[in-house]
Amino acid sequence: MTSDRRLVLASASPARLALLRQAGLAPEVVVSTIDESSVRAPRVAEQVALLAAAKAADVAKREDDALVIGADSLLEFRGRPLGKPVDASDARDRWRRMGGRSGVLHTGQALFDVQDGTVVSRDVAVASTVVHFVTPTPREIEAYVATGEPLVVAGAFTLDGLGAPFVRRVEGDPAAVIGLSLAVLRTQLAKRDLAITDLWRR
Secondary structure, three states, X not given: OOOOOOEEEOOOOXXXXXXXXXXXXXXXXXXXXXXXXXXXOOOHHHHXXXXXXXXXXXXXXXXXXXXXEEEEEEEEEOOEEEOOOOOHHHHHHHHHHHOOOEEEEEEEEEEEEEEOOEEEEEEEEEEEEEEEEOOOOHHHHHHHHHHOHHHOOHHHOOOOOOOHHHEEEEEOOHHHHHOOOHHHHHHHHHOOOOOHHHHOOO
């Protein structure tokens, strides 16, 4: 059984888009315009949940009929949230501190069901995954920072890009580390009486 419901990704993240496409889905991208710096919470997991919901809500108000996905990720390292580094120096310093240690990558994920211009349901969840890092050499850190990749991603690393060799292992959902939990999405859709396979487009 297939569904003609539109799936909309409220994120500019190419990794999230690629992840959904690899899972057989064909989302449209409508980037949210919220000011992320205005969203604060005492706990990192709570903050990513609020950010994901805010992004989904911002895009949902522009839609008439769609399933809108909002997502946000932050690395919690030694009790502090780490988003994107402010510059190369910050990225370099982070890797010096993270090497040989671990952090928790929290990904907030919201699914808003919009029908006839009204949000009829909201589902917000958080997937938290422990990420264990190797200890990169100074040469490796310099080379990685020079690529620019760690400057544009939460936590200054990727699991699906050039940063992958510096991740020793993960405990939890690896897809959530990339930016979006497909297992969580499956559960969220099921609450709307939809199987994720209903939205497959290949």
